[in-house]
Amino acid sequence: MPDEELPFDKLHEECGVFAVYGHSEAANLAHLGLHALQHRGQESAGIASSDGKLIYTFKSMGHVADIFTASVLNGLPGYMAIGHTRYSTAGDSSVLNAQPFSVSCNKGRIAVAHNGNITNAAELRSELEDHGAIFQASSDSEVILHLVAHSNQRTLAEALREALMLLDGAFSLVVVAGDSIIVARDPHGFRPLAIGRMNTAKGPVYVFASETCAFDLIDAHYIGDVEPGEMVIAGPNGLTREFYTLPDRPAQCVFEHVYFSRPDSIVFGVPVQQSRELMGRLLSEELPIQADVIVPIPDSGVAAALGYSHASGIPFAHGLIRNHYVGRTFIEPSQAIRDFGVRLKLNPVREILAGKSVILVDDSLVRGTTSQKIVRMVRNAGAREVHLRISCPPTISPCFYGVDTPTKRELIAANQTVDEIRQFIDCDTLAYLSLDKLSMAVRDTNAESHFCYACYTGKYPTELVNIEELMTSRPNRC
Amino acid sequence: MPDEELPFDKLHEECGVFAVYGHSEAANLAHLGLHALQHRGQESAGIASSDGKLIYTFKSMGHVADIFTASVLNGLPGYMAIGHTRYSTAGDSSVLNAQPFSVSCNKGRIAVAHNGNITNAAELRSELEDHGAIFQASSDSEVILHLVAHSNQRTLAEALREALMLLDGAFSLVVVAGDSIIVARDPHGFRPLAIGRMNTAKGPVYVFASETCAFDLIDAHYIGDVEPGEMVIAGPNGLTREFYTLPDRPAQCVFEHVYFSRPDSIVFGVPVQQSRELMGRLLSEELPIQADVIVPIPDSGVAAALGYSHASGIPFAHGLIRNHYVGRTFIEPSQAIRDFGVRLKLNPVREILAGKSVILVDDSLVRGTTSQKIVRMVRNAGAREVHLRISCPPTISPCFYGVDTPTKRELIAANQTVDEIRQFIDCDTLAYLSLDKLSMAVRDTNAESHFCYACYTGKYPTELVNIEELMTSRPNRC
Amino acid sequence: MPDEELPFDKLHEECGVFAVYGHSEAANLAHLGLHALQHRGQESAGIASSDGKLIYTFKSMGHVADIFTASVLNGLPGYMAIGHTRYSTAGDSSVLNAQPFSVSCNKGRIAVAHNGNITNAAELRSELEDHGAIFQASSDSEVILHLVAHSNQRTLAEALREALMLLDGAFSLVVVAGDSIIVARDPHGFRPLAIGRMNTAKGPVYVFASETCAFDLIDAHYIGDVEPGEMVIAGPNGLTREFYTLPDRPAQCVFEHVYFSRPDSIVFGVPVQQSRELMGRLLSEELPIQADVIVPIPDSGVAAALGYSHASGIPFAHGLIRNHYVGRTFIEPSQAIRDFGVRLKLNPVREILAGKSVILVDDSLVRGTTSQKIVRMVRNAGAREVHLRISCPPTISPCFYGVDTPTKRELIAANQTVDEIRQFIDCDTLAYLSLDKLSMAVRDTNAESHFCYACYTGKYPTELVNIEELMTSRPNRC
Amino acid sequence: MPDEELPFDKLHEECGVFAVYGHSEAANLAHLGLHALQHRGQESAGIASSDGKLIYTFKSMGHVADIFTASVLNGLPGYMAIGHTRYSTAGDSSVLNAQPFSVSCNKGRIAVAHNGNITNAAELRSELEDHGAIFQASSDSEVILHLVAHSNQRTLAEALREALMLLDGAFSLVVVAGDSIIVARDPHGFRPLAIGRMNTAKGPVYVFASETCAFDLIDAHYIGDVEPGEMVIAGPNGLTREFYTLPDRPAQCVFEHVYFSRPDSIVFGVPVQQSRELMGRLLSEELPIQADVIVPIPDSGVAAALGYSHASGIPFAHGLIRNHYVGRTFIEPSQAIRDFGVRLKLNPVREILAGKSVILVDDSLVRGTTSQKIVRMVRNAGAREVHLRISCPPTISPCFYGVDTPTKRELIAANQTVDEIRQFIDCDTLAYLSLDKLSMAVRDTNAESHFCYACYTGKYPTELVNIEELMTSRPNRC
DSSP: OOOTTOOSSOOEEOOEEEEEESOTTHHHHHHHHHHHTGGGOOSEEEEEEESSSOEEEEEEESOHHHHOOHHHHHTOOSSEEEEEEEOOOTTOOSGGGOSOEEEEETTEEEEEEEEEEETTHHHHHHHHHHTTOOBSSSOHHHHHHHHHHHOOOSSHHHHHHHHHHHOOEEEEEEEEETTEEEEEEOTTOOSOOEEEEEEETTEEEEEEESSTHHHHHTTOEEEEEOOTTEEEEEETTEEEEEESSOOOSOOEETHIIIIISOTTSEETTEEHHHHHHHHHHHHTTSSOOOOSEEEEOTTTTHHHHHHHHHHHOOOBOOOEEEOOOOOSOOOOOSSOOTTHHHHTTEEEOHHHHTTOEEEEEESOOSSSHHHHHHHHHHHHTTOSEEEEEESSOOOOSOOOSSEEOOOGGGOHHHHSOHHHHHHHHTOSEEEEOOHHHHHHHTTOOSSSOOEEOHHHHOOOSSOOTTHHHHHHSOOOOO | OOOTTOOSSOOEEOOEEEEEESOTTHHHHHHHHHHHTGGGOOSEEEEEEESSSOEEEEEEESOHHHHOOHHHHHTOOSSEEEEEEEOOOTTOOSGGGOSOEEEEETTEEEEEEEEEEETTHHHHHHHHHHTTOOBSSSOHHHHHHHHHHHOOOSSHHHHHHHHHHHOOEEEEEEEEETTEEEEEEOTTOOSOOEEEEEEETTEEEEEEESSTHHHHHTTOEEEEEOOTTEEEEEETTEEEEEESSOOOSOOEETHIIIIISOTTSEETTEEHHHHHHHHHHHHTTSSOOOOSEEEEOTTTTHHHHHHHHHHHOOOBOOOEEEOOOOOSOOOOOSSOOTTHHHHTTEEEOHHHHTTOEEEEEESOOSSSHHHHHHHHHHHHTTOSEEEEEESSOOOOSOOOSSEEOOOGGGOHHHHSOHHHHHHHHTOSEEEEOOHHHHHHHTTOOSSSOOEEOHHHHOOOSSOOTTHHHHHHSOOOOO | OOOTTOOSSOOEEOOEEEEEESOTTHHHHHHHHHHHTGGGOOSEEEEEEESSSOEEEEEEESOHHHHOOHHHHHTOOSSEEEEEEEOOOTTOOSGGGOSOEEEEETTEEEEEEEEEEETTHHHHHHHHHHTTOOBSSSOHHHHHHHHHHHOOOSSHHHHHHHHHHHOOEEEEEEEEETTEEEEEEOTTOOSOOEEEEEEETTEEEEEEESSTHHHHHTTOEEEEEOOTTEEEEEETTEEEEEESSOOOSOOEETHIIIIISOTTSEETTEEHHHHHHHHHHHHTTSSOOOOSEEEEOTTTTHHHHHHHHHHHOOOBOOOEEEOOOOOSOOOOOSSOOTTHHHHTTEEEOHHHHTTOEEEEEESOOSSSHHHHHHHHHHHHTTOSEEEEEESSOOOOSOOOSSEEOOOGGGOHHHHSOHHHHHHHHTOSEEEEOOHHHHHHHTTOOSSSOOEEOHHHHOOOSSOOTTHHHHHHSOOOOO | OOOTTOOSSOOEEOOEEEEEESOTTHHHHHHHHHHHTGGGOOSEEEEEEESSSOEEEEEEESOHHHHOOHHHHHTOOSSEEEEEEEOOOTTOOSGGGOSOEEEEETTEEEEEEEEEEETTHHHHHHHHHHTTOOBSSSOHHHHHHHHHHHOOOSSHHHHHHHHHHHOOEEEEEEEEETTEEEEEEOTTOOSOOEEEEEEETTEEEEEEESSTHHHHHTTOEEEEEOOTTEEEEEETTEEEEEESSOOOSOOEETHIIIIISOTTSEETTEEHHHHHHHHHHHHTTSSOOOOSEEEEOTTTTHHHHHHHHHHHOOOBOOOEEEOOOOOSOOOOOSSOOTTHHHHTTEEEOHHHHTTOEEEEEESOOSSSHHHHHHHHHHHHTTOSEEEEEESSOOOOSOOOSSEEOOOGGGOHHHHSOHHHHHHHHTOSEEEEOOHHHHHHHTTOOSSSOOEEOHHHHOOOSSOOTTHHHHHHSOOOOO
16 A cells, blocks of 8 residues: 655555445544545545535645544534545645535535546536636546536436536546435446445445445445446435446556555455455566565565565565654755665665565556665665566556556656666566466456556557647646 | 724624735735735635736635745745735635635636625526536635636626626625736725835836725835726736726725724725724714713724814823733633623723723724623723713614624614613713714715715615515625 | 834833632633733743642743643643743743743742843852752743752742842742742842732632733732732732841832833832823923824833823824734845835824824834834825934943843943934934933832832942943843 | 554653764754654654754654754754654653753753663652752653762763762663763663764764664664663764773663564664564464464564564464554544554454464563454454464563553553463463573573563562552653
């Protein structure tokens, strides 16, 4: 799962969502759920709660645990709530972009939060602006709200259905509308959205979350996923499910399994712990090598490194120690310290590394700059050989479905061969997990694939207008 | 001028606006201007600056001096800026309602702030919602932006002109649009909006502000007012002025002179210091009485009390001392202290009051509850007689043009005779300044009045839909 | 009274003290009392409360109203408390120097706060250090505590008595010791210390404060002063008073009346309001002049200006308006604004000043730099003539008894004649109140004077070791 | 290493120390060193720097990374510095107890910080108080300073030497005195204190720290430990080492290896990573059992669990996932969530645990309450059998040498048999590492032991006055 505030060379997805219907402490449950989803975004968080009449909203920059004090939660009454935790992308860091967005329109009051990226957002915005819409933020959630407001349908549910059909790209959506919670997933099902249920004295409570770890904390149990193209309404009549459109070819984001989700979550029906362990096992078959020790790059490389160790029999050890305390104010001394930025986070354990042939396992390699520093640090700690293994294929294409990727020009694997990368990083050998093996690890073994591997293949599951432009800029919506 | 954070029985207007065009440190000038206008609203403040291409916005809860740090100002580049300082009304206290509002729409990027109250805002919102508009806040600024976006006119200036013609009520508006600053005042000219000019090495700089005290701080000089119904554009072609509509009967808010503006401002062309002094002089003619000392209720009653003293020859003294330090955490001891809330703010000077016949001068009397406590405190300090004089007529009607008034039911003068009020307050005599004399004090002596006296007469200068409803609720826009 | 956070050319005294015995909400009363004394120091504040067994202490940088939240007050139980509010002097701004100091020693637990300056503190520190004392701060309170601890007396009261006899200089002291509150004043009585009494259902409550305005807020009544050389104990046996030493020639700080105290306080038995009024009246006799208007420099010059006006018949007007909102982040635009620092605080009212011969009244003139700017500002507002009047004699000597004065070299009147000062300030005439008249104003009319005028005469009431050194440095204790 | 802000049933040591001599950015190096030592105390932190003349000190509640901003570091000039990070113990949580303590005394200015617990502090305080010392805090550092001040020796070094000889108990001390850094360790060497060296263009720089991980971050290399009973001076003459007293029987705290230190540190000359690995290996020999998986209680049980796995061949897996985000505001819903407090921190991975026989490895077991909840959580996740293994012997006695232990009455192993504990915790089997094996793991294999095992044996290496009293209270110094 993502390293908190790690200034590292990682891909980041944007945002986590949560929703709950039918509980007298809805906002507090949302608070707890968001805490479990904190790794999906640390810039800002928000909750919108409702008693079926009014909608109460609070959002702020910062961490979930710091934002939702008792007095803030007191100001969020009602039996239903949605919540959002947001990842920061350059240039749009402002509470204006925090979610949920809560508005009044001709269909009543409505609050929306989403996880993903609408690939035709620019076109929709432009069209909506032509019809007089005004945009206060750069979030796609605002686009969705405008589509709802401009719809000719009469009810919120109908208008929302119509709006969803206009969207291209990735979105897992949570909505408070009238007396109901409505959630939906795009027809490809890029981003996850799980359904949970709590049984209380007053009847069932329905919860929805980006990851099932949010259910564990509040004692809800996972009952399945919102399906691609499905809209689920939790309201006075219980749970109603319908397909607002025909599901398209499933294209679930494989990166959720590679890196983004917590290992204790079930994502797309597959336990993340298992898929990662298997990635590691299969990775041991790529360019097999004799070595003394397997060392993960913490925290995200741990599960694959263990799998590698189990399969290869090479012992596993924590040869790099992570300092979890973070801050912003570190000043490098004028007599520079080598790899200062990495060292504030990671420290090698000389006793584990000295004189050894070391296999480092990481879950991804984006620009290569951090890996270079880590390899150097491991060598300086006395490692005889350093072999780097990545538990996914080379990242050659940017993501337009919600993962914050650098431009193609910055992706080292898009521009260099594996051996060139190895030379840049200065490791003895470098190997990636092949696409086939990654598919096996996430159990994507049907004739028709259910996953999106675009970042590894460049084959995007949706048509992309302006792909040239997309390739050279960083879409930063959530 | 208004007492900062005073939990007193005062009417409050909502908000101050500022704009500047043509200065390389536009945002800093806006910061300084807003500091001078801080008395017009202490809840939140914001600035939107622009270099003609992008608009940069920062708003936050709190005081101007605390919000706009050097690093915040660094994030607000450009040669033009608008700013706003907002007064808090119950129920809408949130950064979501802070101004300016900055959006993108079909006419480009635009930022708006205003001071006043659009009386047909609810109707316009409803109509705009019918056409698909969504509202994120309860501010009328958002209504104005939607009207601009929905206009069929092609340029921002034209669209704004069209939008303004649809508005009823009170508004003094500042706008950043394209490469220009646009400001406007409603056809009745309820709220003030002054024009200033700074001469710099690089040419003239134009500034606009609710009050001229904002010019003094930055060395700009006052060159007149934006006229009722006028729109002024400061842009690459200098200053252009035009009437976007026929001016209506002028209805300038007399309460700006009675209480709201700073005494060092010129408002509606009349120095506030002078009008207040004259109110006091004329007040001495109402129910003239022999007394030992004139004591103002600080700070707002001072100027009128001095005028009273000058006219009557009765000596003036600061018999009530104000504690300017404020905070929110005072806990009354369980053995209650009489008039605790008032005492945290005001302390009587026994040496001035004891054994004396005292004339207390205040600028307004809304519910009467605070006056009652002050009179009691003055008596307890030994005053032999207490005579209360109010430097305006009895407040009998709520304001719908931007002053935060309680409902008619709460206005003591709307429900009781002067003598009943005197009994409630328990003073020896009570007198108000007559309407005629108030008119004289503000130099409203033409055949046709230029001021709005609706709060004293109940005669509203505009047609009001739903007046019944308005009378019993508190409109809280800015 | 002192201008809050005013970056002006004013002398500042250091600190206010408060104590209460016998009330179940002692800490809250101390909180309220300190709020009333806030003008005596805005850097830090602290309260030490006790139930007779333990002492609870909380101190922090900042304003009283911000520091003592409900939860902080909850942590300060007990039936007695002392409090302190501290003025910041350069170089020692740290919570380490905040008072009260609370320690355990061989005589038990004890907490101390004081107002003043021990002139032999350096010698005592050095001697105490020779005997092994360690000093953690630069506050004289620590010296007093060490003297208590090093005393051979057995009880806290006796040890305190012995300690007090070793101190030279100015001190008004409040102490929590065992089951009692002990307060004391130096033998000259430099600094004020008033006694108040509240009658409650559970018997009398005794309070002590630097100024009586602290009593007014909590409904206590003033019953007199702690006498010079007196020690007063409020404990289980009620109030006991004794002289711990022979009182010396009284030398009460006249500057308390000139500037420092609130006008609603009684200080040294004389209402401050009255003495200031009289200063103004008598000031009108110094270099009498025809003029159109009397304008005070707010807030501290107001009372004297009114007295001047009453005596001379020349009308009084608020020709300079003060902005009470303060902050630290104002950045002067690069095209400099003349007198920017002063303007952030004061704005001239052109209508009052233009074309007029103006008498400006201020309560003191230290370096002359601010006065110069104010005169220039008044002239720029159109004044025809500007006459400056100071309601005390020329300040020619630094204070070593608790007022924060610049060094002799910086005091303009110590180095220039009145006419040279007039030229520097560029006013038409300049006059000071004579020493004789100041004495009359504070009722110091006995054969033997009861006041200290050292800042105006250079005649210090105590012997000063190292006077050369003192003259060129700024003592910064409290 | 200790879990940050973990509200768990763990023993905690108090504090980490750091010192540096001879670097122009001494305070910044101290900042970085303290960041690496942050796990040793998260309540408050402080740095005292010096240029040989003045000492500059800053301390504050909170985390190192938040406290030492660029502007704070600017206020800490000089070529030497000491730093301290403090662990919070109940009842003394206040900035008053933050270290270093910086004072002036008859030997000059001196600043001190220490890690440990002086067992005769109460006696020394009482004696010092008899001689007039006053104590402002409850920290033992203050006692040390008073001893220095009361010494008849003339130089700081000599006085410090004398002072150290009077202390009983555990202390690793860092001092700024005059133009030198002085560090010392108690004669038993309870707490660690390592020496490091940086080679710079301007010559060698000496650093000292509780753990060597602080050297790694700043590129210093470990050159050995300060010996028990040794005092090391880094000053103008380079490094001088001397024994200020005869070293006593070494009694190094074994708990540093069991739990407290970071695995990437070398403590007492032994890499912590290695000792913990070995503890796990040897633990596998205690009550060996067939099981499906080894699961550590993160983060501190990881290293031992890996050792257990390596030795036993039973696969290791992260079956409990830790949420590193922490906060204080979580409110349990009124329909209680089982083991809510533990769940906010740990979440079981069902895929790893379900149907399995699980060996849980933890590094200590204090009261047993948290273990009970974790076992229940693991069972609820489907584990068939749960076997708990502790990588140290039963904790039966409180520590008086710097580890924050509950009273004997609260230590479950002091009051119950292993089988009773097993029943309480409700695990299938429970086993502890034997004392012999723990000794082997930390290489304490000489005839004479070099470690203190008092918490496991009750045999204290020093004579303890008032042992009865100590057993029932919680000493809370640092």
